[in-house]
Amino acid sequence: MLRRAVVVVMVAVATVLGLLVVPAGATPPDRPTGPVDLVGELGGVPYEIRVPANWNRTLVMYAHGYEDAADHPGEPGRRPPNSHISEAHEQAMLNAGYAIAGSAYASAGWAVRDGIRDTRALAKHFGKVVGKPRVTLLGGYSMGSIITFESIERYAETYDGAMPSCPVGAGSTRTWDGVAAVASAYAAVYGWPAAWGRPGDVRDDLDFESEVAPILQAQLAAPDGRGKFEFMRLAAGVPTGPEWPLGIWSFATEGRAELERRAGGPITQNLDHTYRLSTSDRQYLAGLGVGGDQVDGYLSTMDKKRLGAHPKARHYLERYADYSGRIRNPVLTLHTTVDALVPQAHISAYNQTVADAGRERNAANAWTSGVGHCRFTPTQVVTATKALESWVRTGQRPGRLPAEQGFVAYDPPPWPQP
Structure with a gap:
């Protein structure tokens, strides 16, 4: 040194x-x-x-x-x-x-x-x-x-x-709120594992590689996995790209845990968000085996289960940084x-x-x-x-x-x- x-x-x-x-x-x-x-x-x-x-x-x-x-x-x-x-x-x-x-x-x-x-x-x-x-x-x-x-x-x-x-x-706030949308969509589809904490407040010492990635990889490999993860991507407004889903999920879990420790509490919210899919998105998902009733049920769950941030932690996120x-x-x-x-x-x-x-x-x-x-x-x-x-x-x-x-x-x- x-x-x-x-x-x-x-x-x-x-x-x-x-x-x-x-x-x-x-x-x-x-x-x-x-x-x-x-x-x-x-x-x-x-x-x-x-x-x-x-x-x-x-x-x-x-x-x-x-x-x-x-x-x-x-x-x-x-x-x-x-x-x-x-x-x-x-x-x-x-x-x-x-x-x-x-x-x-x-x-x-x-x-x-x-x-x-x-x-x-x-x-x-x-x-x-x-x-x-x-x-x-x-x-x-x-x-x-x-x-x-x-x-x-x-x-x-x-x-x-x-x-x-x-x-x-x-x-920062809108970016991490987008992460909350990914978490909300996952919770609607699979349910949020209690060992990870809560969708809006992940466990402070959560480890992506050992605790999260193996579960996601198994779900992705299942016959219906691609369609469900594509629903999450579209509902959260994430475009296609090589970082989806594991790169984003690293931030949605372990990265968010580190930031919550730094900020002093939950930093994300989706109280003012509306989750909807276009007709073309629905047709695409139907081709992957995720039908209209299933999509409606997921979206309804996302709309009902809202996430809120801790005011002090939110202020930290705004300061570092919104422009x-x-x-x-x-x-x-x-x-x-x-x-x-x-x-x-x-x-x-x-x-x-x-x-x-x-x-x-x-x-x-x-x-x-x-x-x-x-x-x-x-x-x-x-x-x-x-x-x-x-x-x-x-x-x-x-x-x-x-x-x-x-x-x-x-x-x-x-x-x-x-």
Whole structure:
């Protein structure tokens, strides 16, 4: 473990590899020679900074996504900090001239509060140990997009622009209420196992891998399993995608348990939701063996058994984070057209939030033809980053991004619930 705010300096290795490692207390040069590879701890939180030799004076901060709290036997421990999504993405960003930096956050799980604080602290630290950027951008992925959306509202003086990717644009409360819809649909179809807690308040130490996944897998393998799980998906407004159902169920159970512990109680509600299926949905389900009477019975059960949140826990979820939409600097969202974990309707929800605040001129959307959650190529990430940087520098909104790189025009559906 590295000591607090200390960077391990290996002069001989740095000389061989051509790396410049700057001690945390050193005065940064006006224009660093490099490359610079920096690892250390800031306030006890590990971080990574990488700067290319041809630094273009733009810093791209990276807010990583959800990391399992590793609070059950057999679960891997905390990952080391990354300065971007993967080594391939890091190298592509460095090759394009960008400095990149990322924090591990002080905690794992729904660490939105820690991510906001620790990422901003690292952005300030960068200026002290490397040099002051001309432009600072914030890119966040999945849960990291929540950190990004909220940070660009709170700290416009720190971040000149933001790129929330695979973005949770509806905010935390509506997102987790969608999880409640999945739980409600499951309870209507199969009944909620008492060992899991309750549909609206899961057991605090519930483990997905050992307690939930085996039951779901057995139910899916049954002759009527596909039709029943498709009812749940449609009733909850979840699109198709590789994350359904097990990826979503990990959050609906173990992930929700961690957040409820953090927030101090149940965080989801569906008191103002209405569950209905279209005629085409009903016809589709009938073809899978789930008839109209069965569908009506499930929907009736969902409407009768409502879930309510604890006010204090709900307030925590709202704070970390629902958005005001009052953005002063450019925000370019980046999303794939197929993602069951973070549905495309999140973009419609965010665009409406920004429009309600009268700031739609500061928001734009980029779509790729990728299939799955956060499935962006390194080239796509660099291209979108360049588009955002140009917007910040020139004030000109980005136009259509290159189709040959997999960018597409797309009109997302509306958010399915209030």
